[in-house]
Amino acid sequence: MLPMLIAFAAAFGLLIGSFLNVVVYRMPNGISVVSGRSECPDCHHQIRAYDNVPVFSWLLLRGHCRDCRAPISARYPLVEAVTAVLWALVAAVADSTVDAVLGIVLVTALVPVTLIDLEHFRIPNKITYPAAVIALVAGLALDPSGEPDRLIAAAAAAAFLLVPAALISGGMGLGDVKLIAVLGLCLGPPVAVALLVALVAGSVVGVVLAARKGVQEARKTKIPFGPYIAFGGVVAIAVGQPLIDAYLKAF
Numbered sequence: 001m002l003p004m005l006i007a008f009a010a011a012f013g014l015l016i017g018s019f020l021n022v023v024v025y026r027m028p029n030g031i032s033v034v035s036g037r038s039e040c041p042d043c044h045h046q047i048r049a050y051d052n053v054p055v056f057s058w059l060l061l062r063g064h065c066r067d068c069r070a071p072i073s074a075r076y077p078l079v080e081a082v083t084a085v086l087w088a089l090v091a092a093v094a095d096s097t098v099d100a101v102l103g104i105v106l107v108t109a110l111v112p113v114t115l116i117d118l119e120h121f122r123i124p125n126k127i128t129y130p131a132a133v134i135a136l137v138a139g140l141a142l143d144p145s146g147e148p149d150r151l152i153a154a155a156a157a158a159a160f161l162l163v164p165a166a167l168i169s170g171g172m173g174l175g176d177v178k179l180i181a182v183l184g185l186c187l188g189p190p191v192a193v194a195l196l197v198a199l200v201a202g203s204v205v206g207v208v209l210a211a212r213k214g215v216q217e218a219r220k221t222k223i224p225f226g227p228y229i230a231f232g233g234v235v236a237i238a239v240g241q242p243l244i245d246a247y248l249k250a251f
């Protein structure tokens with residue numbers, strides 16, 4: 001049963017990943033993500049349905065447009081593959097329906113957030129707000145007794161990031177605070193693991209950057225924090241609850 005569920009989640013993740021490509025490409029430019037067919041950015045021919053099969057079409061056409069032969073970025077099949085892997089991961093580790101649903105909501109939001117933050121240095125409310133609402137509704141419907149814990153986790157994690165976001169200019173912003181709140185609503189207490197991993201990963205990269213460019217230059221380098229939060233979120237999904245249990249058992 002479980003292997004079939006994981007395979008199903010991976011296949012569905014591929015399709016969702018294909019949609020997330022559209023979100024990442026269109027949302028920052030204010031284009032509707034639901035209407036209008038995809039087209040080649042070079043020759044503007046519409047992508048045919050049979051050339052729009054996640055990952056496989058790109059491989060079959062060896063990364064080129066069928067009409068003008070313009071190269072098509074490997075980012076598209078990669079986003080589809082990564083989304084499939086993340087959906088499979090959630091299916092493999094979730095031990096309840098509520099964990100599975102909230103995990104899926106989270107990874108599906110984290111993929112476009114990471115790419116848009118890397119490219120545009122912002123996390124769209126158009127992703128964090130709907131994700132928060134869906135997480136809240138799904139949490140309340142599937143596991144009402146667990147909702148207070150998730151709300152407290154979201155508020156605590158957001159409050160924790162609010163201080164550096166308010167004090168330090170550049171790097172961290174309100175988008176990051178909203179994103180960590182979404183993580184809290186989806187993960188509950190294991191959001192602490194996500195926060196810790198994000199801060200450690202961010203510090204390590206900061207130190208490496210300072211060593212390579214010098215402290216002055218590194219300070220000026222704008223680094224989006226969203227991708228670190230996303231990385232922390234995936235780690236928390238994979239090993240968050242076991243880590244918290246082990247920690248609590250140790251005391």
Ligand SMILES: [Zn+2]
Nearest residue numbers: 040043065068
């Ligand atoms: Zn073309």
